[in-house]
Amino acid sequence: MEGVEKSEAAYVDDEIAQAQVKIWRILFGFTEMAAAKCAVELGIPDILENHGDPMTLSQLSSALNCSSTALFRIMRFLMNRGIFQEKITKQGSMGYAQTALSRLLTKDGNESLASMLLFQSSSAIIAPWHYLSSRVLDDKTSAFVRAHGMDIWQHGAENPDDAKLLDEAMASDTRRTIPAVLEGCPEIFDGLSSVVNVGGGDGTALRILIKACPWIRGINFDLPRVVAAAPECEGMEHVGGDMFTSVPKANAAFLKWILHDWNDDECIQILKNCREAISEYGSAGKVIIVEAVIEEKGGDELKDGGLVLDMVMLAQTDKGKERTAEEWTYVLREAGFTRHTIKNIQSVLSVIEAFP
Ligand SMILES: C[S@@+](CC[C@H](N)C(=O)[O-])C[C@H]1O[C@@H](n2cnc3c(N)ncnc32)[C@H](O)[C@@H]1O
Structure with a gap:
């Protein structure tokens, strides 16, 4: 009734009613x-x-x-x-x-995330979610290993159908994210003669990048079995290898959704190899990282996606995690980078440029 103040009991009732609605959504999410x-x-x-x-x-x-x-x-x-x-x-x-x-759920089309949905809802990827509590109690064995007896990369090597789902899911996100990078910070590719995409999957990111910036020569670098299945593209070569050993030389190293799969020591090793790969270019060399930069409280609706991705890392990787701005500063400094910038784009992911 107008003019009548709500009693404390009514507020408590409201809170309980809202909690019941929210818990129902969570239970049957x-x-x-x-x-x-x-x-x-x-x-x-x-x-x-x-x-x-x-x-x-x-x-x-x-x-x-x-x-x-x-x-x-x-x-x-x-x-x-x-x-x-x-x-x-x-x-x-x-x-x-x-x-x-x-x-967004049609099977093809540039914006489609149907492959991501099919991958995230596949039995192999759902299974580790049942082991989250075990992972909390014993941090040594990942949820994925508990579910499958091996990590996600080995699982992919032994299960080509699941590997195909993963590769297609990554490519579907890349088709949306790379245009957002190009739109949000096109200047970062100005003057670059070559870009090595570390863990570039089937080469989707470089194909989009080279089309928008034809002056760039692309090197798509990934595990040998992944590049063996990747389609050829003019202006780009595929190189198979292990980023923990070395990374092919280029003016810039580009890493999207790679570093979040690994712990800090592994991340620092990959970043050191990237710094070595760009070393011939002196101060003109750089590393471009496209990853979530999480805010502890979730931030806006886009940034909140970073916290969700962090749960995904907990379920699907051995030691991967999403990082805060401070955590990014730590791994970049330890890998020998002297400065870096973070730019927000129209995506859950941000763009980090790191300079030697
Ligand atoms: C999460 S996917 C990201 C793919 C792609 N960058 C994207 O965002 O669409 C991680 C990629 O890292 C590759 N990868 C895993 N271990 C690797 C290694 N040791 N050396 C090179 N690439 C590796 C995987 O094959 C996979 O393509």
Whole structure:
């Protein structure tokens, strides 16, 4: 009632009610991932995209050759979560239509994160999440090793299908992140004659970079089995090797989502090898790192993603972690870099430029 102050008991009741809503969301948080995975596996975002107009339930169930009962319930849930929406078809019936969210789940397309969803929801990647508490109690054995008996890289070497999922997931993020880097700080590539992408996967990042900055010669450096499967591209060579041993020489070393996979000592070793790789270029050489820079309290919605990634590191890597600005300063100084800058871009990740 207007003018009547809320009692303390009413505030406590509100708090309990809100907590009940929040805990319910947490308890069943996995349902959003599972239903979105179901839509991607069935190709529903692609079917709607190709159809153009909104599709009725009966049109969608015929396209999928399935009955409409379960499909209706999946679509109702996903619409409730903002993936898909209801729109009137040309014939005046109610139909399903794409939203900005479901467009991110089409199987191809530059912005698509469907591969990331399929990777993160795959059985091999879900399994280590069951071992987080064991990891907390015994920091020596990672959650991934507990689940699979080996680390994620060895698992990839022995399970080509899972390795393919990982490589495609990384490439899907790269297709979104590299344009954000180019848009947020294009000047960092000015005047660079060559760039070695350390742990560059299938070369997606360099392909985008070279297209935007054709003056750059690219060296895509990764494990031999990864570069062996990478497609050829003009202006770029693939080199297989081990970044803990040495890194091919170039004007700049570029590392996206590499250092967070490793502990500080390993990170410092990789960074020292990168410093050696750019040493011929003197003060014109640099290392460009694209990683999360976490804020302890989460920061804004984008930066909060860094804390989520830190949980992912805890589950999926042996010793990896996301780092705060202070932690980045520590590893860079220990690796012999004299100064560095951190730039925010339109991504969960930031751009760190480090100079010898
Ligand atoms: C998390 S993925 C990131 C891939 C890519 N930079 C991206 O962001 O899309 C890590 C990459 O490091 C590579 N990698 C792992 N160990 C390596 C090593 N010892 N030497 C070179 N590359 C390695 C993996 O094969 C993988 O492509």
